[in-house]
Amino acid sequence: RPFIYFLPNYRKHAEITRNYHSQQPDTDLQASKSTELYTYFIVNIFSCAMFCTNDQAPATKWIKSCRQMPWMISLEDQYVTDDQMKAAYQNTRLEHDVQLDINSSPKLARLTRIMVTLGRANSHPDAVVNMMMAxxxxxxxxxxxxxxxxxxxxxxxxxxxxxxxxxLTSEVYPLGIAMDLQGPEIRTGVFRGDEKSIGYAKLEEGKSVKLVTDDAAKRGGSAKCFWISYSELPRVCRAADRILIDRGAALLQVSCIQANEITFDADEKAVTCRVVKAGIVRDNKLVQLLDSIVSLPQISDTDAEHARLASTLECDFLIMNHTRNGTMLRGMRSRLKQMGVSKICVVAKISTQQGLENFDEILSSADAILLDRNNIAVDVGNEKLFLVEKVIIAKCIRIGKPIVLGFQVYNDEKLNIDMNLIAHAVLNGVDGIFLKTGAMNANDITKLLKAVDIVCREAESARWQKEIFDELSYKWLNENDYICNVMVNIAESLPDWGKDIQTRIQTGIDSLRRKRYIKVGDPIVVISGWRQGTGFTNCVRIVYVSPGR
Known part of the structure; x- marks a missing residue:
């Protein structure tokens, strides 16, 4: 009945409906004319809501226009997106995979978040704007x-x-800022000992190189000798132990340890190694002791100062690098509390075997997880990396913690990233993709972001929606659950229920418009209750998308 006052041509619609029913068997004519009219309007309203999509949709197919609907604009140009909907609701994964359409274009909006690293070549405002647009x-x-x-x-x-x-857009773009702490790690010094190779050292296979811990040699590194930031290196190393530099850029094997076992005098502390894998080592690169038991502080003074800086700069995320156990996270939270900081998410970066062994403890203490694929592969091997990813992602999804996967963009100083790996990560259910782009210029990052955006949308379209729905249904809250009861009581005690409903509807419309599911002027169907309480959700309205705020 409400639609009679909304639609000026309702008599014409009623005539069409009666003509349609006159061609049906007598059993179809038992319903009243008002019921016929109401049913016709409901069906066509929902059809309109499905057909009235963004005219810039990349994946569309022609749908014959319904010329009887007065609120539809540009009737000849109505399209409906086709983003693997035929496969989405198949009953088995096998049937879902069979029904996937390789010619289908990706969905309009992307749900997977993308994180990039800022560097000197891409941190100016115009470059950041381009990255945001991408x-x-x-x-x-x-x-x-x-x-x-x-x-x-x-x-x-x-x-x-x-x-x-x-x-540019009259929209607030919430670009998050994540500060990645240095963490308890071992790094090389600065290479200034050879005038022919300032800033780097070229290690040749089979040659010997000495690793020293004396701070006097910190800035005098060369291909024959360079500084390491771990003073206990001679104590923890043994002959034949492996030392990896810069995530695989070079691999060393310990051949001789020079240290006084009683005094450990600084002048005598050094480790001589043989180069197993040749490569170029640059300033301040990561060093990993693959076969040694390393004892590092939980939280360094430098990390504590950087956490204070993150609070001052109002960063959104604090990434704990090389998280080994839950004690590190609890210690950082304690320090943040002492600083009076509460509105910052603590993210645990998993990059070592020790972090994997204590992952359940870490997961319970962290706000989110960042899995460093390249560093983990060093410890577990490339053949086990996929298994680590599946386990970590599943554990995070089970308890509702965001999971982000890190991807190396460069390999041997060449742009080399496998988009298939990103697609499979999205299919497995990751919440975010982290791209290590610190050395890239702004234009290359923009191109990379656009490519990753398309891959993520393609993969999201190809996910088996029925499986997701079934898993979410399995996790439904019991009505007797304490949290559920609290939320219901809050909703029922609102002072102005009508105003709250309108605010929720407008917020939802604004969110969909910002994510490009809809655009200004699109007609949409709103279903809600007409009064407070249960049993009154029978109000259907058609509204046009406004510019919002």
């Missing part, structure tokens, strides 16, 4: 490199980029 959701500041002043300036550039985005 699909970046979070930017990462790597505290292992650059100065605190540089990171503060980069944060200011992100804020300026957000203001520029608002000027």
């Amino acid at each position: 699909g970046a959701n979070i930017v990462r500041l790597n505290m292992s490199h650059e100065t605190e002043k540089w990171h503060a300036i980069s944060t200011q550039s992100v804020r300026e980029a957000g203001n520029k985005m608002y000027e």
